[in-house]
Amino acid sequence: MLLIKRLLRTPAGVAGLVLSLLVVGLGLLAPVLAPRAYDAMSTLVLSGPTGDAWFGTDQFGRDLLSRVLYGVKLSLKVAALSAVLAAVVGTFLGVTAGYFGSWYDAIVMRLMEILMAFPPLLLAIAIMSVLGNNMTNLIVAIGLVYLPVFARIARAPVLALREEDMVTAAYALGAGSGRILWKYILPNMLSPVVVQLSLAVSNAVLTEAALSYLGLGVQPPEPSLGGLIQEGQPLMMLAPWLAIFPGITIMVMIFAFNLLGDTVRDQLDPRLRRMLGS
Amino acid sequence: MACPSRRSVKGECLMLRFVIKRLLWAIPTLLGVSVLTFLMIHLLPGNVVQVMLGTSNTLTPQQMAELEALYGLDRPLYIQYLSWLGDLLQGDLGFSLRSGVSAGQLIFNAFGVTIELTILAMLLSVTLAVSMGVIAAVRRGGWLDLGARSVAMVGLSIPHFWLGTMLILGASLFIPSLASFSYTPFFQDPAANLRTMLLPTFSLGISLAAIVMRQTRAAMLEVLGQQYIQTARAKGVAERVVIFRHAFRNALIPIVTIVGLQFGYLLGGAVVIENVFALPGVGRVVVDAINQRDYTLVQGSVLLIAALFVVINLIVDLSYGLINPRIRYQ
Numbered sequence: 001m002l003l004i005k006r007l008l009r010t011p012a013g014v015a016g017l018v019l020s021l022l023v024v025g026l027g028l029l030a031p032v033l034a035p036r037a038y039d040a041m042s043t044l045v046l047s048g049p050t051g052d053a054w055f056g057t058d059q060f061g062r063d064l065l066s067r068v069l070y071g072v073k074l075s076l077k078v079a080a081l082s083a084v085l086a087a088v089v090g091t092f093l094g095v096t097a098g099y100f101g102s103w104y105d106a107i108v109m110r111l112m113e114i115l116m117a118f119p120p121l122l123l124a125i126a127i128m129s130v131l132g133n134n135m136t137n138l139i140v141a142i143g144l145v146y147l148p149v150f151a152r153i154a155r156a157p158v159l160a161l162r163e164e165d166m167v168t169a170a171y172a173l174g175a176g177s178g179r180i181l182w183k184y185i186l187p188n189m190l191s192p193v194v195v196q197l198s199l200a201v202s203n204a205v206l207t208e209a210a211l212s213y214l215g216l217g218v219q220p221p222e223p224s225l226g227g228l229i230q231e232g233q234p235l236m237m238l239a240p241w242l243a244i245f246p247g248i249t250i251m252v253m254i255f256a257f258n259l260l261g262d263t264v265r266d267q268l269d270p271r272l273r274r275m276l277g278s
Numbered sequence: 279m280a281c282p283s284r285r286s287v288k289g290e291c292l293m294l295r296f297v298i299k300r301l302l303w304a305i306p307t308l309l310g311v312s313v314l315t316f317l318m319i320h321l322l323p324g325n326v327v328q329v330m331l332g333t334s335n336t337l338t339p340q341q342m343a344e345l346e347a348l349y350g351l352d353r354p355l356y357i358q359y360l361s362w363l364g365d366l367l368q369g370d371l372g373f374s375l376r377s378g379v380s381a382g383q384l385i386f387n388a389f390g391v392t393i394e395l396t397i398l399a400m401l402l403s404v405t406l407a408v409s410m411g412v413i414a415a416v417r418r419g420g421w422l423d424l425g426a427r428s429v430a431m432v433g434l435s436i437p438h439f440w441l442g443t444m445l446i447l448g449a450s451l452f453i454p455s456l457a458s459f460s461y462t463p464f465f466q467d468p469a470a471n472l473r474t475m476l477l478p479t480f481s482l483g484i485s486l487a488a489i490v491m492r493q494t495r496a497a498m499l500e501v502l503g504q505q506y507i508q509t510a511r512a513k514g515v516a517e518r519v520v521i522f523r524h525a526f527r528n529a530l531i532p533i534v535t536i537v538g539l540q541f542g543y544l545l546g547g548a549v550v551i552e553n554v555f556a557l558p559g560v561g562r563v564v565v566d567a568i569n570q571r572d573y574t575l576v577q578g579s580v581l582l583i584a585a586l587f588v589v590i591n592l593i594v595d596l597s598y599g600l601i602n603p604r605i606r607y608q
Contacts, residue, residue, distance in 0.1 A: 118542075125565075229440055258434055
């Protein structure tokens with residue numbers, strides 16, 4: 001609640017929050033808001049934007065607005081689940097590596113370094129080429145790509161926190177490692193993870209769109225925003241709206257999440273908050 | 279390593295140690311990358327021979343076993359890895375499962391295009407972003423600052439492959455010569471090459487420009503708030519000198535870091551952009567290879583790009599020591 005109050009203090013925060021809620025709302029309500037089923041064909045092929053079909057229709061007479069709305073839903077689902085997967089697994093690995101140290105820390109962090117040695121999109125492409133194209137694999141691939149960042153971000157504060165008096169006191173009172181991690185370490189290092197999570201969602205939206213554009217994401221007829229651009233590209237001179245509207249939608253989604261993520265970071269980073277305030 | 283005690287050579291010696299330490303550190307990462315890419319092909323259902331034969335497999339189990347023995351697939355996994363690594367160190371990436379041609383040859387032929395695209399995008403974005411970032415920081419809170427930040431925010435949000443698609447559309451309508459899909463190598467006709475590369479470079483470079491601009495602005499703002507900047511101004515040093523000699527040089531480390539880190543993102547982005555503009559680079563090779571289930575080609579391309587990324591990161595690390603002498607003393 002405190003974070004939302006802080007977000008509402010700045011125009012960028014308000015804009016980011018409103019736009020993000022709008023995007024999430026559109027995605028969640030896609031089945032209600034979509035004028036037609038995303039795969040319903042009609043005789044009205046390649047029609048430009050009109051009062052009946054706001055975003056026009058494609059070569060099979062399918063309503064583009066409906067396909068874009070379902071695309072937003074799919075994109076949000078993949079992005080949110082992969083970001084959460086990366087955040088949960090990455091934070092677990094980072095926190096435990098930082099707390100237990102020793103060989104476990106060395107192995108985990110070397111593994112993370114190796115994963116980070118691959119350009120993210122290329123790693124996602126390689127994973128998808130091995131796992132095959134379906135939504136679960138897409139979520140796992142994108143989650144794996146962003147996991148090392150969370151592990152690194154989570155590990156750093158734990159190194160300092162484990163030396164704090166509260167941890168020593170809890171240990172002296174007989175608390176086990178699990179309890180210390182859950183009660184004393186985790187609540188005190190979540191801010192950077194939350195910031196990274198908000199930024200990871202926008203990165204995941206972009207990665208999902210790029211993979212779908214390359215034909216490595218969710219397969220047709222299920223609409224994904226990147227896939228819609230790919231489908232529209234050969235018809236661009238004849239029906240430019242097929243590529244324009246899905247692209248603008250991705251742009252608005254990323255803009256909204258970036259704006260929100262930036263403001264969350266500004267508000268949760270005390271040093272930055274002081275700088276902005278001064 | 280024994281270092282001479284004289285102060286003049288001590289700095290050079292520390293720099294050498296710093297370089298050796300970083301070089302040694304890159305070896306386990308490169309080995310890890312090689313293990314991961316090697317395992318990639320072994321995670322596939324079946325093995326390379328089964329993938330190669332596809333659904334038209336009419337061989338008897340005996341013939342399959344012979345073929346697997348021929349490719350060394352009957353050996354323990356770690357022996358296969360060591361053998362693969364040995365070939366790799368001699369520049370042998372195996373052969374394409376589809377065309378039978380050396381994978382290394384196919385990838386190296388395409389690599390020049392990817393590197394050219396990445397370097398051009400990097401040059402464009404750094405030139406644009408650093409100048410915009412410095413101006414935005416110096417004019418903090420003004421219209422120029424607001425404009426630069428807004429452009430950066432939009433630049434960050436545009437998917438590069440969509441920007442590429444829109445640029446093709448715009449060029450087809452207004453400047454058809456720019457919408458050409460026929461790639462000409464640079465050394466064959468530099469003008470034609472650069473004309474073909476203009477739109478892909480812009481599509482790829484714009485999001486990096488946004489990131490670097492934000493980092494430049496933030497780094498410059500932090501440095502401009504330091505006491506030594508106030509001291510320089512109080513001494514009457516010209517503002518141009520304060521900004522470029524005192525502030526910009528000290529703001530360079532985070533800028534170099536972000537540019538170096540983003541090189542990998544550019545390489546990844548190049549994979550997509552090459553497919554948008556039909557450029558014959560590694561990105562096209564990878565995607566075509568995935569569609570044809572040509573996994574040795576995918577493996578080789580991924581390995582080569584990842585190795586290049588590790589080397590770039592190493593160069594970035596080494597450049598810190600040159601930019602800021604304090605780092606090599608630590």
